[in-house]
Amino acid sequence: MNEKKSVSVTLEHVTKRFKDVKGKSDVIAVNDSNLVIQPGELVTLLGPSGCGKTTTLRMIAGFELPSEGKIFIGNEEVTMLPPNKRDTATMFQSYGLFPHMTVFDNVAYGLKLRKVPVEEIKVRVEETLAMVGLADYGDRAPSKLSGGQQQRVALARSLIVAPSVLLLDEPLSNLDALLREQMRVEIRKIQKTLGITAVYVTHDRVEAMSLSDRVVVMKNGFVRQIGAPSEIYEAPNSRFVAGFVGKATFFPVKVKNHDGKLWTCILGDKEVVASQAGENVAVGDEAVLMARPESLRVVEPGKGHIEGTVRMNVYLGNSLEAFINTSFGEVLVQIDDPHAKKVYPEGAKISIDFAPDRVRLLENNED
Numbered sequence: 364m365n366e367k368k369s370v371s372v373t374l375e376h377v378t379k380r381f382k383d384v385k386g387k388s389d390v391i392a393v394n395d396s397n398l399v400i401q402p403g404e405l406v407t408l409l410g411p412s413g414c415g416k417t418t419t420l421r422m423i424a425g426f427e428l429p430s431e432g433k434i435f436i437g438n439e440e441v442t443m444l445p446p447n448k449r450d451t452a453t454m455f456q457s458y459g460l461f462p463h464m465t466v467f468d469n470v471a472y473g474l475k476l477r478k479v480p481v482e483e484i485k486v487r488v489e490e491t492l493a494m495v496g497l498a499d500y501g502d503r504a505p506s507k508l509s510g511g512q513q514q515r516v517a518l519a520r521s522l523i524v525a526p527s528v529l530l531l532d533e534p535l536s537n538l539d540a541l542l543r544e545q546m547r548v549e550i551r552k553i554q555k556t557l558g559i560t561a562v563y564v565t566h567d568r569v570e571a572m573s574l575s576d577r578v579v580v581m582k583n584g585f586v587r588q589i590g591a592p593s594e595i596y597e598a599p600n601s602r603f604v605a606g607f608v609g610k611a612t613f614f615p616v617k618v619k620n621h622d623g624k625l626w627t628c629i630l631g632d633k634e635v636v637a638s639q640a641g642e643n644v645a646v647g648d649e650a651v652l653m654a655r656p657e658s659l660r661v662v663e664p665g666k667g668h669i670e671g672t673v674r675m676n677v678y679l680g681n682s683l684e685a686f687i688n689t690s691f692g693e694v695l696v697q698i699d700d701p702h703a704k705k706v707y708p709e710g711a712k713i714s715i716d717f718a719p720d721r722v723r724l725l726e727n728n729e730d
């Protein structure tokens with residue numbers, strides 16, 4: 364149904380300032396943001412509450428105008444255009460369905476506004492409802508649908524106008540965990556099938572990681588890192604990104620040597636080797652060694668790099684998380700096979716071993 368060519372979305376030095384409630388000092392919601400979203404790409408804006416995700420999305424949609432900078436959809440500059448002059452459709456967290464209209468009429472609404480002929484509307488609504496798995500629900504009232512079904516109607520309503528860019532603002536946060544997972548997969552399938560460019564706002568890292576071609580991690584209005592999910596998880600450029608996109612333990616180390624390939628650092632009275640480091644790390648620095656739970660191994664006492672005691676084992680079905688007390692604080696280790704004979708019980712003295720190619724040196728700052 365979408366015969367258009369996919370388009371890119373570009374933000375050039377986009378800043379958005381709001382006055383505070385007294386109209387005095389400025390809140391900088393988005394600070395000099397630069398972003399190129401490729402045609403057909405699904406990019407997620409991820410970050411803690413208040414970091415500027417929604418404001419960025421609203422500027423792409425035209426509900427907010429930038430204080431500085433330019434926005435392009437394809438080659439067309441849209442910075443100051445109103446929402447209805449942009450080729451975008453936005454799906455919000457609240458479904459915003461019209462309760463007095465049937466599902467069919469809700470979905471048809473955008474086409475009626477555009478004065479599309481009745482026959483064409485019928486065909487397109489039926490096509491779109493089938494796409495979201497609601498072929499037989501056209502006559503229902505929205506109140507007679509489950510939350511997940513209402514969300515599908517909202518998605519159909521956004522898609523039917525065949526926008527070049529689909530903007531989604533936490534669209535699944537009102538759904539329970541299972542439905543969220545199902546809808547996530549469906550949104551991704553539909554977006555790929557249509558080849559539509561999509562921007563998705565969430566503060567849920569699992570959602571961002573599982574849905575996106577690339578993730579934009581934001582904090583305090585700044586873009587902190589842009590990369591494929593595997594890139595931001597495995598090669599975060601800061602402690603903030605590392606901690607926000609996944610579980611990690613940060614060990615304080617002193618960087619002793621770099622031989623061009625491997626970094627040697629001092630952790631307590633032991634040497635630990637890392638094969639990766641963030642851009643600004645240098646020999647002589649006090650840095651942190653970032654270890655994901657799956658990058659560490661629990662071994663017999665004395666056989667690893669640091670000693671500890673198992674405080675708690677948490678069974679997760681396909682793996683187990685061991686919380687280990689050490690002199691560097693609590694360390695989280697993932698044990699892949701919870702049924703293996705060698706699971707150390709709570710209270711056991713153990714040692715933790717680092718896999719050099721799986722740990723990463725980062726600057727020691729909270730940012």
Ligand code: ATP
Nearest residue numbers: 381382390392411412413414415416417418419566
């Ligand atoms: P959340 O996940 O909580 O929705 P967010 O990352 O989407 O957060 P934004 O809604 O973009 O964040 O807000 C960014 C900053 O801009 C916040 O400090 C917010 O208080 C401020 N802000 C947003 N909209 C306005 C407004 N209309 N007037 C004043 N300040 C605003």
